[in-house]
Amino acid sequence: MDSNSLCYSLDFVASSGRVLTVEQRAALQTSLLILKKNYKFHRVMLWGKILGIKQDYFIAQGRGEDELKDQKYLYSLNCMDWLLLPTVTESMIEEVSEAAKGLFIGDPSFVYEQKIQNQREGEEAVNGNELARVSEEKRLAVTVHHIDEDVSVVPRGAFIRSPLGLVHINRSFDGLSESEARKLDNFLHFRALKKGNKKSIEETGEWSPAIDFLDVLSDDAPKGSWSLQFECASRVCVLRSLLWLGLTFYHVPMTPQHGYIYIGNGLKNLDLPFML
Numbered sequence: 001m002d003s004n005s006l007c008y009s010l011d012f013v014a015s016s017g018r019v020l021t022v023e024q025r026a027a028l029q030t031s032l033l034i035l036k037k038n039y040k041f042h043r044v045m046l047w048g049k050i051l052g053i054k055q056d057y058f059i060a061q062g063r064g065e066d067e068l069k070d071q072k073y074l075y076s077l078n079c080m081d082w083l084l085l086p087t088v089t090e091s092m093i094e095e096v097s098e099a100a101k102g103l104f105i106g107d108p109s110f111v112y113e114q115k116i117q118n119q120r121e122g123e124e125a126v127n128g129n130e131l132a133r134v135s136e137e138k139r140l141a142v143t144v145h146h147i148d149e150d151v152s153v154v155p156r157g158a159f160i161r162s163p164l165g166l167v168h169i170n171r172s173f174d175g176l177s178e179s180e181a182r183k184l185d186n187f188l189h190f191r192a193l194k195k196g197n198k199k200s201i202e203e204t205g206e207w208s209p210a211i212d213f214l215d216v217l218s219d220d221a222p223k224g225s226w227s228l229q230f231e232c233a234s235r236v237c238v239l240r241s242l243l244w245l246g247l248t249f250y251h252v253p254m255t256p257q258h259g260y261i262y263i264g265n266g267l268k269n270l271d272l273p274f275m276l
Helices: 003-012 022-039 090-099 136-151
Strands: 043-050 057-063 071-076 111-118 128-135 153-155 159-161 167-169 187-189 226-231 236-241 247-251 258-264
Touching: 003 022, 003 043, 003 258, 022 043, 022 057, 022 071, 043 136, 071 136, 090 111, 090 128, 090 136, 111 136, 128 136, 136 258, 153 258
Parallel strands: 043 258
Antiparallel strands: 043 057, 057 071, 111 128, 153 187, 159 167, 226 236, 236 247, 247 258
């Protein structure tokens, strides 16, 4: 959610019960502008808030020249002082999956500890128990990474890829029509391409490599993991993820206004396949 439109964008997703206090809004509008200047970002987004037992984490995303690749994440506990999140690696993801369980505490220095069994391949006997440790700051970075990989959303045509491979905002994007906004095919994952274009020749009549370089939401598994509704007297299209409860996306048809925010406990809904 762009920090420049924060004053009214939050109202579009308020029907989900995901709101910020007046004090938090005022603090964020000031601190995000300072953040953009200090780190020399092209744009700063309010990514969301992850709820903790003691304190909540406010997450901001800074973008550089390439909107897709030049991204950095920062977190704050008071909406004013921001710290960079560590870069996510495969080893860090493995550490978090082994050690971190349950709700977030709200303390970046908190260390999760979990006993794991160490057994080599081909051996029946367990060699011993190891203690896996990981800080909550690393867990926070991995959780933000997973949510963005799974459920970050943009409308089709909102971003354009140049011949040099750089992804920029499409200045000529005027928004989806109301009929287009009712189809999941017109909403894309804002991440590196994973699944590719699986449409037939007949379905790709309007396909363009400049704007169709992302995965579409309609290919997500399991089917039914998105809830699409029209709200505010059918003037705003709202998408909610059932996989990561708390992720809400909005788009105002026939305008370039769109954005998403995550406000939740940072836990994936693993029961979703059994709920559909």
